[in-house]
Amino acid sequence: MSLLPPQIQKAIEEFSKLPGIGSKSAERLTFHLLRSSKASPENLGKALTDLKVSLHYCRHCQMVTLQEECSICVDASRDHTTILVVENPLDVIAFERSGYTGVYHVLHGVLSPIDGMGPEQLKLKELMDRCSGGKVDEVIVATNPDVEGEATASFIREKLKEHVKKITRLAHGLPMGADIEFADQVTLKEAVDGRRAL
Amino acid sequence: MSLLPPQIQKAIEEFSKLPGIGSKSAERLTFHLLRSSKASPENLGKALTDLKVSLHYCRHCQMVTLQEECSICVDASRDHTTILVVENPLDVIAFERSGYTGVYHVLHGVLSPIDGMGPEQLKLKELMDRCSGGKVDEVIVATNPDVEGEATASFIREKLKEHVKKITRLAHGLPMGADIEFADQVTLKEAVDGRRAL
Numbered sequence: 001m002s003l004l005p006p007q008i009q010k011a012i013e014e015f016s017k018l019p020g021i022g023s024k025s026a027e028r029l030t031f032h033l034l035r036s037s038k039a040s041p042e043n044l045g046k047a048l049t050d051l052k053v054s055l056h057y058c059r060h061c062q063m064v065t066l067q068e069e070c071s072i073c074v075d076a077s078r079d080h081t082t083i084l085v086v087e088n089p090l091d092v093i094a095f096e097r098s099g100y101t102g103v104y105h106v107l108h109g110v111l112s113p114i115d116g117m118g119p120e121q122l123k124l125k126e127l128m129d130r131c132s133g134g135k136v137d138e139v140i141v142a143t144n145p146d147v148e149g150e151a152t153a154s155f156i157r158e159k160l161k162e163h164v165k166k167i168t169r170l171a172h173g174l175p176m177g178a179d180i181e182f183a184d185q186v187t188l189k190e191a192v193d194g195r196r197a198l
Numbered sequence: 199m200s201l202l203p204p205q206i207q208k209a210i211e212e213f214s215k216l217p218g219i220g221s222k223s224a225e226r227l228t229f230h231l232l233r234s235s236k237a238s239p240e241n242l243g244k245a246l247t248d249l250k251v252s253l254h255y256c257r258h259c260q261m262v263t264l265q266e267e268c269s270i271c272v273d274a275s276r277d278h279t280t281i282l283v284v285e286n287p288l289d290v291i292a293f294e295r296s297g298y299t300g301v302y303h304v305l306h307g308v309l310s311p312i313d314g315m316g317p318e319q320l321k322l323k324e325l326m327d328r329c330s331g332g333k334v335d336e337v338i339v340a341t342n343p344d345v346e347g348e349a350t351a352s353f354i355r356e357k358l359k360e361h362v363k364k365i366t367r368l369a370h371g372l373p374m375g376a377d378i379e380f381a382d383q384v385t386l387k388e389a390v391d392g393r394r395a396l
Contacts, residue, residue, distance in 0.1 A: 003294060041247065
């Protein structure tokens with residue numbers, strides 16, 4: 001690879017650090033940027049350099065925002081007694097589309113010792129502080145239904161059970177539009193266990 | 199998406215312009231950069247901003263380089279009468295690993311009207327200029343064996359046939375380690391047509 005100028009090698013190296021991008025993809029992306037008329041390295045470079053400038057976490061829910069508080073937390077029409085706990089800011093966007101009217105708390109990750117993510121790396125202390133005032137009626141834990149997500153949910157329940165009366169977890173079952181034939185056995189078991197009156 | 203700060207939206211938008219990266223991947227990459235300890239938006243941003251600065255195309259072979267001429271073109275020990283024509287700089291790296299000892303010419307693309315790539319967008323004029331001096335014995339066309347690559351190869355043959363005696367194309371056939379059972383019919387036909395004495 002010593003034939004390539006160091007600037008190109010550096011860009012390839014930095015691209016390779018991203019999840020799902022190997023060295024071949026990184027090479028392809030770098031040369032695409034050098035050649036393409038639509039995408040340009042300057043624009044992407046500037047966008048990334050600007051990324052952390054003037055970016056805050058909302059002091060209540062830890063959502064990324066430009067102000068001290070995010071637009072959801074300052075909205076008086078929302079139900080501030082229900083907190084939906086999510087892994088990352090994109091989950092907030094997803095729940096907003098679904099019509100949820102309470103407020104959120106963004107953990108910015110899940111418990112995952114193998115990735116160096118312990119309770120201190122998550123925004124758990126901030127969640128505890130919000131719940132300790134006694135003003136929260138319900139905490140809905142909406143971490144992903146995988147090993148790390150379930151472990152994080154259990155951890156949160158243990159930490160909060162003395163402060164919050166109602167701690168709930170999202171329903172498991174068949175997603176809308178799914179084909180039962182192709183559903184995995186755990187999902188089907190959860191769907192039967194959680195059946196509701198028709 | 200209006201919930202996300204404009205800096206983040208901008209980074210997602212720029213990532214989406216890259217090949218093989220949709221809006222969901224772009225979101226994931228952007229938030230990975232915000233959170234990761236290994237990759238950082240500043241480093242990738244700087245690498246990309248630096249990319250076009252002080253980067254030249256070699257004035258002979260059009261390879262990316264820091265100087266006026268690349269290290270291959272100034273190497274007197276190489277065979278300067280044989281030019282291997284490739285689509286992009288990464289192909290040069292691949293042929294260097296294979297032990298090729300001639301020189302190169304990088305087209306920076308292939309003919310592809312649908313992507314707006316005509317003869318003017320490629321480094322074809324520079325190739326014509328190199329071959330018109332009468333010092334080139336052989337031009338090996340090493341574009342990819344796909345529709346655009348074959349069309350580009352035919353175009354180059356028509357343009358150069360008056361100036362260069364020997365214009366060749368890479369051999370087609372079974373790649374090393376391939377399984378005949380899974381080879382496609384065109385490759386098998388090419389492998390039979392191009393058979394050699396054992």
